Amino acid sequence: xxxxxxxxxxxxxxxxxxxxxxxxxxxxxxxxxxxxxxxxxxxxxxxxxxxxxxxxxxxxxxxxxxxxxxxxxxxxxxxxxxxxxxxxxxxxxxxxxxxxxxxxxxxxxxxxxxxxxxxxxxxxxxxxxxxxxxxxxxxxxxxxxxxxxxxxxxxxxxxxxxxxxxxxxxxxxxxxxxxxxxxxxxxxxxxxxxxxxxxxxxxxxxxxxxxxxxxxxxxxxxxxxxxxxxxxxxxxxxxxxxxxxxxxxxxxxxxxxxxxxxxxxxxxxxxxxxxxxxxxxxxxxxxxxxxxxxxx
Numbered sequence: 392x393x394x395x396x397x398x399x400x401x402x403x404x405x406x407x408x409x410x411x412x413x414x415x416x417x418x419x420x421x422x423x424x425x426x427x428x429x430x431x432x433x434x435x436x437x438x439x440x441x442x443x444x445x446x447x448x449x450x451x452x453x454x455x456x457x458x459x460x461x462x463x464x465x466x467x468x469x470x471x472x473x474x475x476x477x478x479x480x481x482x483x484x485x486x487x488x489x490x491x492x493x494x495x496x497x498x499x500x501x502x503x504x505x506x507x508x509x510x511x512x513x514x515x516x517x518x519x520x521x522x523x524x525x526x527x528x529x530x531x532x533x534x535x536x537x538x539x540x541x542x543x544x545x546x547x548x549x550x551x552x553x554x555x556x557x558x559x560x561x562x563x564x565x566x567x568x569x570x571x572x573x574x575x576x577x578x579x580x581x582x583x584x585x586x587x588x589x590x591x592x593x594x595x596x597x598x599x600x601x602x603x604x605x606x607x608x609x610x611x612x613x614x615x616x617x618x619x620x621x622x623x624x625x626x627x628x629x630x631x632x633x634x635x636x637x638x639x640x641x642x643x644x645x646x647x648x649x650x651x652x653x654x655x656x657x658x659x660x661x662x663x664x665x666x667x668x669x670x671x672x673x674x675x676x677x678x679x680x681x682x683x684x685x686x687x
Contacts, residue, residue: 399540402533403456412662413518417610421513424618429580431501434491436681441586455544471547473678478502480680488684504550512566515541525639581620
């Protein structure tokens with residue numbers, strides 16, 4: 392349904408600061424608490440160059456939500472095919488890695504349909520749930536359109552339709568079954584977290600390491616924050632937990648200008664710059680098929 396895809400893309404654009412921040416500083420860091428995903432990333436070629444790996448992920452995320460992504464002149468079809476070829480290469484190469492084989496928990500072939508859906512929930516389901524928790528205005532038609540975009544993306548990435556949730560209620564139920572119970576600490580995930588935090592700080596968008604950690608712990612929760620090794624920032628975390636909902640309510644037109652500490656306005660502007668850079672990185676990167684695993 393083209394109308395639903397168009398509406399979903401427009402929704403992602405309109406709510407871009409929330410969607411982008413949740414993708415980058417929520418879902419992106421949550422991925423390091425997904426054992427199969429973090430190990431597959433760490434021991435594959437992409438794990439040795441995380442800035443390039445992030446850029447490729449950003450490219451896919453940008454194309455999924457682009458207004459014309461699924462039209463003949465759009466880029467999602469090509470990006471999806473290239474991503475599936477990368478997945479196929481990793482499925483072939485990674486079982487040859489002794490390090491991955493020793494830590495995979497008996498999984499013989501990585502990036503199964505189940506693995507893709509776990510990642511899907513860490514993105515689509517997580518983002519929609521957090522936006523509603525934050526008090527972001529999301530009407531039923533926009534929510535259904537956003538879901539449709541992600542349903543199409545899962546189909547194009549090779550997931551059988553029977554496994555793709557038909558509604559947000561089904562998505563939330565499936566997420567509780569396949570994502571929530573498997574979140575855990577791994578040495579590989581903690582190492583990737585450290586690299587990711589360094590890369591975000593390098594963007595120099597005003598996101599200092601303490602701000603990144605505090606906002607991510609607020610977004611992911613303390614339990615997941617502990618799993619991935621995010622340093623605790625008690626003062627900043629309390630400040631964000633108190634003031635961020637007020638800032639969102641103001642941006643959504645629900646309350647007049649609130650008394651928000653200056654650091655939160657700094658955080659919001661830094662997040663805006665981060666999202667713009669994150670998405671612009673996604674436009675430029677080429678998706679190449681790996682030919683080796685992570686150099687030992």
